[in-house]
Structure formats: C-alpha cells, structure tokens
Amino acid sequence: MHAVQSVDDPDAFAEYLGALGRDHRKFHVLPEQYEVVGRCLIEALREYCGDQWAPEHEQAWRDAYTAISSIMVAGAEADRDNPPYWHAEVVSHERRSSDIAVLTVRPLRPLRYRAGQYVSVECRHQPRLWRMFSIANAPRDDGLLEFHVRAVGAGWVSSALVWKLRAGDMLRIGAPMGTMSLDRTSTRDVVCVAGGTGLAPLRALVEELATYNRTRWVHLFFGVRTRDDLYDLGALQRLAARYPWLSVVPAVSDDPGYDGEQGTAFEVMARYGPWQEHDFFVSGSPSMVKATLRGIADLNVPSFRVRYDSFGDVD
Template sequence: MDPRAISLVRTSFKAVAAVDGGPDKLTSSFYAFLFARNPEIRELFTATMTGQRERLVTAIAYVVDHLDDLEASLPFLEQLGRDHRKYGIVDRHYAAVGAALILALERFAGTELWTDEVAAAWDDAIAIIAGTMMNAANAETGPAAVGATVIEHVEVLQDVAIIRLQLDEPLKYAAGQYISVQVPSRPRMWRYLSPAIPANDAGQIEFHVRRVSGGWVSPAIVQRTEVGERWVVGSPLGSLGVAGAGGRNMLMVGSGTGLAPLRAQIMEMSARSQNPKVHLFMGGTYPCDLYDFDTMSDIARSNPWLTVVPVSENDTDPWWHDGGPVPALSRQLMPSPVGVLAASFGSWAERDVQIAGSPSMIAGTVDALVAGGTPHENIRHDPLI
C-alpha cells in the first residue's frame, strides 16, 4: 500500500474509534452485518460476543498501526490465520468478513469521511489482511488444535491457579508466545494464555491463570478445573523472545500472572551456557502476587546474567490472604507500581525491553519508560487481544 492509502485507512479507523462508544458500535454493526448475510457463520461463535468484539477492534488497530511496516505485521497475521483454523474458518469466510467490516466502517465514518478513495484504501488493506491469513492457514499441515489432559491443578492464591497439562502430542511453541485454550465448562469460549514453561519433548505445558472478576472463563479455570479433564489447545501466537548470547541485554517487566511468558524465556535461557544480561522487574498489587519469586530467585542465584527485582504496589498483603510473604521477599520488596520503579532506574536505552501483564499495566509501563528516556522502538509487548 502507498503512504496515502495507509494514511486514509488510519485516519478513518481512528475517526470511527474516537466516536463515543465507537469501538462497541463498530463491532456490533460488523457482527450484525456478518451474521445477517452469513447465518451459518454464527454457529462458529459463542452466545456471548463481548470478548470477541474487544479482540476484533484490538487486532484491527494493531494491523492498521503496522501497515507501513509489513515485515512486522505479516508474521502476526500469519499466526492469526493458522490460529483461526480452530474455529472452522475457510477461505470463503474471509470475503464475508471483509465485506461486513467495510459496511460497518462506512456506516459510522459518515459520507464526508467515507469517500471512494477511502473505500478503495480499505479494500487494499483487507485484501492484504485476508490474503496473508488465508495463505498461512492453507499452508499449514498440522492439526488446528491438540487435545490435552489436566494432570495438576494448584491454587497458589485465592484468585490464582497453576494448571499443568499433558498434551496428546508435543506442541512446538517459542518461549514467550501465547496460546488459545478451550476448557470443557466453557465450550467455544477460547481464551489466550501464555505458557509458563518452555516447550518440551515430554509434551507438558503449564499455565498460570488469575481469576478475572466477572469473567466467563478464568473463574471456571481457577475454581473448577479438575485433574483428568480434557482441554483443547490452539496454535501458538506472539513474537516475544530473546536472542542468543550475542544478542542485546534485556529489560523484562512483568506483573502478576503476566510474568508467565518472561518466566518461560528465562527458564529456557537457564539451560544455555551463555546469555545476554537480563534485568527482571516482577511486580504485583500485593506481596502475595509475587508467588513465584522463589523460582526466579533460585534461577538468579545460579545464573549471574539474571537480576531479579521484586516490586509491589502495597507493602502488606490484603486481609483475605492468610499466607504472608516469603521472608526473603519481605526484606527485598520495593513498594511501587512496577513500571514506574523500572523507569526510575534509568533510560534502559541500550537494552531490548519486554513487558507482560494487563493492558493497563503495559500501557502505564510503556509511558513511564518512554518518559524516562527509553526509545519506544526498543519496547516490545504482545498485541493486547
């Protein structure tokens, strides 16, 4: 796409998103057009569409932001194409999705903004998106998803559980990627989780899951998962990861269960003889949220390239937590939002930066680091979908 077409796509999308309730109205209209014209597609989705709507807008926004850097966005689209096979998506569905999105955008952009030139620019953008996803999906020869059996379920906090599964066949994923899962109590409600351990020949995978208040899936996972139940695991997504010994030194900032993709990378690195230096800030709202501090500390003690800084926004645990912090943690703890504290250490201009956590934590950490002098192009995190 030429620069003007990219600018038209970005301007029109941002104009629609800026309207009061724009993202919700856009996605509601999109799905209304899609299902009215293609009722058979409705069967591929769950009754509640809230999470799917949010992920749609975020995914579109990510691609729109990267249209002038296809080298960065095409791998993401290829991963999405492979991942969408689990829904039963086939080639004809992409045309239907593109047509519905154009109709929804036109409805909310208005006649002044939605010109023939804007429509043509969006046609080009959707052609790139759909073509890339279709080609990647059609080139894939492996299964769309694999089965897995729960072999361990441990509630480490009132709202956090560690789930370990035995995959029916080993899954190839890079440490730092995330994966969609489907649990038996919530059929067709796929949710993205980051493996907390590297891929292994034994075919085991581990997830750390926090219960989200009002969520559909996470409370079921944390409170109702039973050993022996069957899950379905989709294709890996994301591009977080560290280079080998010759790569740049790293700053990693993780919060709560968002530590998982960073944890998997550090565990993988600990099996290598040489690594870049890694400075890990692991944070939480309360000291008890740093439940995995001992694991990271043990790795740091035997691997001098790793420095671990525990951070908590509060210096005491909430009333409902009865375990208390680990003694070593209570002596080292720094009370602060994790991103703010990381930024206070300097600009980190000479390091590659990875951030993992909630969308608000990631956004706040990016702002703090950039304000402190960290170049924005050094910072990486997954699309917030």
C-alpha cells in the same frame, strides 16, 4: 495491542496476520468465508457512513481487506500439517492464592512454539469461549505446558480455569501466536518487567536464556499489589540461585507492611539502571503495559528494543 504494535512494521504485521489465520483454523473457517465477511464489512461501512462514504473510501477498504485476508488465508493453508487445535490433558492444577492457579497440561500431539508466545484456550466449563494465555515455560522435552491464570472480574474462562478445573480435565489449545521472543544475535543485557501473571512469558524467556546464555545479564522485576500475589517468587529465586546472570526483584505496590521494594514493577525498575542500552520485555495487564511503555520511553530507551505482551491478567 499486538496488531497495533506491529502495524508500522510490514514484515511483523504480515507475521501477525499469518498467525491469526492459523489461529482461526480452530473455528473451521473456510477461505471463501473471508470473501463473505469482506462484503458484509463493506456494506456495513457504507450503511453507517452515509453521505460521508465515497468511492475512494470503498476502494481503500476493499484493498486493505483483500490484502489482510489473503495473508490470513495463506497462513492457514501453510499450517495444514498441524491440527486446527490441540487437545491437552491437565496433569496438575495448583492454587497459588485465592485467585491464581498454575496449570500444567500435556498436549496429546506435539505443539511447537517459541518461548514468549501465547495460545488461545477453551475448557469444557465454558465451551466455545476462547481466551489467550501465555505459556510460562520454554519448550521442554516432555512437551508439557504451564499456564499462570488469575481469575479476573467477570472473566468466565479465567474463573473456570482457576476455580473449576481439575487434574484430568481436557482443554483445547489454539495455534501459538506472538512475537515477543528472544533475539539470539543480541549481546545486550535484558530487562524484564512483569505485572501479576504477566510473569508467565517472561519466565519462559528466562528459561530459554538458561539454555545458552553466558554473557547477558538479565534483570527481572516482578510487580504485584500484595505479598500474597508473589505466587511464583520461589521458583524465580531458585532460578536466580542457579544462574548468576539473573537477578530477581519483587515489587509490591499496595502492601505497606511488605519488607521489600515498594511500588510498581516500573517504579522499582526505574530506581536501578541506567537502562538505555538494554533489551526490554514487558508483560502484564493492558493498563500496566501501557503505563510501563510510557515510562520506558521517558527513560530514552529506543522503541525497537522494547517488546511487550498484554495477556498476563486479561481474561
């Protein structure tokens, strides 16, 4: 989804590809291997397209792959001062519900990132399986990183992180990726729409705003299915009590007895407003993000004011 989001913006797409190249360093990919993969890709396309394959198709694919791989290789080369991945120790593991855990980890080397970004994570329980998780805090002086993880379906990595991981265990963390970051030059108020553990990067953005914001109102809508899924509501309410520019509205969609806002995060958000002049940040499962983006478009919010992430509940 991140590539699709930026494909119409050449600069953003190049930034994404450079970050992807940096991330591929964790697999110890060499520059010459990109050429091998490119040849295999063209051969596969030629084989499966059959008579529909034409010389102009082959040239277009070669040109596209060469451009993409060149940016990825350049991104990897520019990152040589950093390790291909970071070893990190789990310093705390807190189960917030039957299937949600909050992890705090300490990288053994400094990891520089921006609030709102995500990283790939590998654990010893599922070696060589990397999954993306958003960092739930803005950069801190102590270097600690927080992750919010829900064990989903057949998700091998997320299940291991929730049910098997313990304090003292080691993780491997890939290079930071993602462009869902704050525009510090914007003076517009902010709306954050979170679904489940998609709250993580939005909380990081709120923490960053807390370091400098004095004039922008921030409205955070935290949507879950049942009240038991409001795993971080206490922390959000403490932030709102400390910063008068922040309002937090929990929304519960499948718990009729809940004494509060009923509906999805978007449905509840739409009851407030108007929102046409706000900057939007959306994070959650792919289906939640897709539905929310459609709804925001129906509210006549320009697409360039909407940034989103879809790793919140994805293994």
